[in-house]
Amino acid sequence: MSDADSPAPSTVASETDEEPVLAVENLRTTFYTDKETIRAVDGISFDIGPGETVGIVGESGSGKSVTARSIMGLVDAPGRVEDGSSIRFKGEELVGKSPEQWREIRGNGIAMVFQDPLSSLNPVYTVGNQIKEAVRLHRDKRGQEATDVAIELLEAVGIPDAARRLKEYPHQFSGGMRQRAMIAMALACDPELLICDEPTTALDVTIQAQILQLLKDLQEERDLSIMFITHDMGVIAQVADRVNVMYAGEIVESAPVVELFEDPRHPYTRGLLRSIPGRQQGERLETIEGDVPTPTEEPTYCRFAPRCPKAFEDCEAVHPVSVPVESGATDHTAACLLYPEDRSREEAVELHRSRGTDADADTTADAEDDQ
Numbered sequence: 601m602s603d604a605d606s607p608a609p610s611t612v613a614s615e616t617d618e619e620p621v622l623a624v625e626n627l628r629t630t631f632y633t634d635k636e637t638i639r640a641v642d643g644i645s646f647d648i649g650p651g652e653t654v655g656i657v658g659e660s661g662s663g664k665s666v667t668a669r670s671i672m673g674l675v676d677a678p679g680r681v682e683d684g685s686s687i688r689f690k691g692e693e694l695v696g697k698s699p700e701q702w703r704e705i706r707g708n709g710i711a712m713v714f715q716d717p718l719s720s721l722n723p724v725y726t727v728g729n730q731i732k733e734a735v736r737l738h739r740d741k742r743g744q745e746a747t748d749v750a751i752e753l754l755e756a757v758g759i760p761d762a763a764r765r766l767k768e769y770p771h772q773f774s775g776g777m778r779q780r781a782m783i784a785m786a787l788a789c790d791p792e793l794l795i796c797d798e799p800t801t802a803l804d805v806t807i808q809a810q811i812l813q814l815l816k817d818l819q820e821e822r823d824l825s826i827m828f829i830t831h832d833m834g835v836i837a838q839v840a841d842r843v844n845v846m847y848a849g850e851i852v853e854s855a856p857v858v859e860l861f862e863d864p865r866h867p868y869t870r871g872l873l874r875s876i877p878g879r880q881q882g883e884r885l886e887t888i889e890g891d892v893p894t895p896t897e898e899p900t901y902c903r904f905a906p907r908c909p910k911a912f913e914d915c916e917a918v919h920p921v922s923v924p925v926e927s928g929a930t931d932h933t934a935a936c937l938l939y940p941e942d943r944s945r946e947e948a949v950e951l952h953r954s955r956g957t958d959a960d961a962d963t964t965a966d967a968e969d970d971q
């Protein structure tokens with residue numbers, strides 16, 4: 601196989617040879633509702649290396665939060681992580697674990713910070729009680745020992761006067777301080793991977809910048825790997841080392857952050873970037889015409905085609921798979937029939953067609969044979 605035939609992002613060589621902290625391969629998460637089958641996450645693959653921040657960006661409904669919940673083992677009925685999906689944390693396969701085992705993993709390695717700390721903090725307990733409970737669960741410390749750890753954690757996330765603030769209730773905290781308290785709780789299990797799902801979306805720009813800086817500092821101090829979900833390209837530019845762009849349950853482009861901003865290739869990514877006036881921080885991605893379709897059937901076409909300025913006939917008939925944007929581009933992939941760009945249109949379409957007809961698993965198998 602030539603370079604252009606090399607496989608989807610997960611098997612693309614990373615900059616270092618270190619084992620990824622998280623390796624997601626062909627993840628499919630489906631919701632079987634009475635009305636329809638929603639393929640919320642439909643065959644995505646990506647890695648997160650040690651100390652790396654990987655951004656997941658896309659409009660509302662593209663499957664970002666379901667991706668996070670899948671990795672956390674928090675998909676409940678009518679949702680299901682499908683057979684053939686793989687989520688490896690430090691080499692260990694998580695798909696198929698029991699609820700018990702998942703709890704263990706959430707306590708010992710992967711933690712999550714959500715958008716809205718008020719809905720995650722319990723209003724009837726003090727912040728201190730909640731952090732101490734997390735400390736008790738994850739570090740097996742009680743009483744004064746737990747209090748000391750809780751104070752340390754609050755100090756680590758930049759909450760001044762921590763001993764006193766422990767005794768306050770969530771409503772006595774400002775939005776930014778609540779989010780800091782949530783991060784402190786997430787750190788209680790001393791995670792190696794922190795999943796942040798729109799952690800700053802509800803905050804004003806100044807506070808948002810402070811929280812992003814805090815995450816950076818914590819990452820450096822604790823060698824955290826971070827998966828950062830947002831629909832804000834400005835935030836992505838600030839935090840991510842590498843970016844995966846999601847659309848209707850699929851990753852349509854993946855690249856190092858600078859390359860993605862300087863040389864976006866997928867028409868969707870280009871649209872997202874154009875929709876940010878002056879590409880300012882805080883601007884939302886709301887100006888591409890139309891909405892993300894709800895993925896309800898197996899894709900035999902490009903889900904972005906109806907909104908795509910570059911769409912041509914084959915886009916309705918061939919499902920694009922992730923390919924290098926040009927031969928030799930090991931680090932930059934797009935799921936679009938226009939790529940690899942150095943192939944003729946016919947060759948490129950044929951490449952996608954032949955990959956699409958194989959099961960995804962077969963594609964991966966081919967790739968491994970190749971190495």
Ligand SMILES: Nc1ncnc2c1ncn2[C@@H]1O[C@H](COP(=O)(O)OP(=O)(O)OP(=O)(O)O)[C@@H](O)[C@H]1O
Nearest residue numbers: 631638640659660661662663664665666667831894
């Ligand atoms: N519990 C559920 N039951 C049924 N469908 C669901 C459920 N959770 C998510 N979905 C569907 O999965 C798809 C992806 O949702 P998801 O929350 O991951 O989007 P998102 O990218 O996080 O969007 P947002 O930016 O609005 O948070 C949507 O079509 C959503 O309706």
Ligand code: NI
Nearest residue numbers: 664665666797
């Ligand atoms: Ni979401």
